[in-house]
Amino acid sequence: MKGMTVVVKTIASWVKVLIFLFGIYIIIFGHLTPGGGFAGGVILASSYVLLMLAFGREFVEENLPLPLASKLDCVGAFLFALIAVLGLVLGGSFFVNFLYQKYLPGQALNLISAGTIPLSNIAIGLKVGASLFLVILSLSMFKPDLSGTEKDSSFVVNTTEKE
């Protein structure tokens, strides 16, 4: 996947930072305003997809290669499961909101409130963003290899005819 012209590259490099910041804002304030982990994670993934469309796939693959994205995905899922198990250990039952009920109630309508809900939002945002970036990178890396398949030439002629 090749890149685009200089104008597109310049504007995309500025806009990508704003989209990334907006995604982080939607994740962190997910318990106070509309949004949450899922929407914020998809916005994070789409900021990297913008970079891939403007600069070409090789540029993004140097900075965020496929194994690193896959590891970030696993880290996000593991953090979410860790918060659930910590609820079991510290609170008494699986997934209980142990921070709100025991240690750190906070005040309503502030940023630090609602216990483990912001932490779960961050874990899910990381997981969803890394997953979707991983699958779009894999789709763009796939080049169909038509040479080793078992078709004969007459079939190729038939399908390229228009109606």
Added chain:
Amino acid sequence: MAVFYILLLFMIIAAIIAVETSDLLSSVICVGAIGFGGSLMFLFLRAPDIAITQIVVEVLGLIILLRATISRDLTFITGDREFFGTVVSVVIILVICLAGIKVVETLPDFGSAIFTKVPEAASQTYISEGLAKTGAANLVASVILDFRAYDTLGEATVLFTSIIGATVILRKKAKKMVEDPDE
């Protein structure tokens, strides 16, 4: 109420165009229009969380669909499947339509809150005690991450599995390992 009918009509016209046109690029763009109309509907139905999620998911879905169709030979495939199969499918769809219209008539009116008519509904507890029991001002976030966190764990597992499946299908290394013993 008129805005709901206008948006639904827009979505149905875009769906008919997406289904019937023979050019793949036009179908994909009309699917984008359906998603955009759906996001506006969610906004007017007082669901801002869902509207944000729908619009960004539809943009990424459009990019994935375009990646699959833009660089291939856009072959115009002639006609539909064989005649008998088409007739049977259309008859079955008409039967489902008639049954569905009977079901839709038994639903309560659009706009009358169904959950207030059932006194022990779970939503009554979520609205009245959500802020006190979880401390989150966004009641939808308190439902998905505190009251019903198991569903979110299941969703994270399903997403994880489908993405792993997609990356395994698109792998190139398997071809090399098959060809090497033949040489």
Added chain:
Amino acid sequence: MPYALCFLLFMIGLYCAVVKKNMVKIVIGIMVMEYAVNLFLIMLGYRTGGTAPIVDKTYLESGTGQIAASFINTSVDPLPQALVLTAIVISLGSLALMISICTRTYGKYGTFDITEIRRLKG
């Protein structure tokens, strides 16, 4: 009446997924069905003249910090919104899986037509 239009959208998607021969058209039909189902679920929870289920400073009682009765009487249902939120993201994951299958099949057979694929035994 809006329920009937939503059901019509679902039927259009079902017709496309069952009758068409092109693989990408089948995927598009499945996506239209998913949009229709999510829309139907949110429409079930709507209340005329309602407000979004997000507590603002104006909805809190001034003294105690509890939720005011006006909010409880005008809020829409938060439960279908929570379920549809995860369903939308799952539909994106399944779309990625379907398109990867289509891409792989195109790479092996050179066409998107499902009747041609049945005839070629490798």
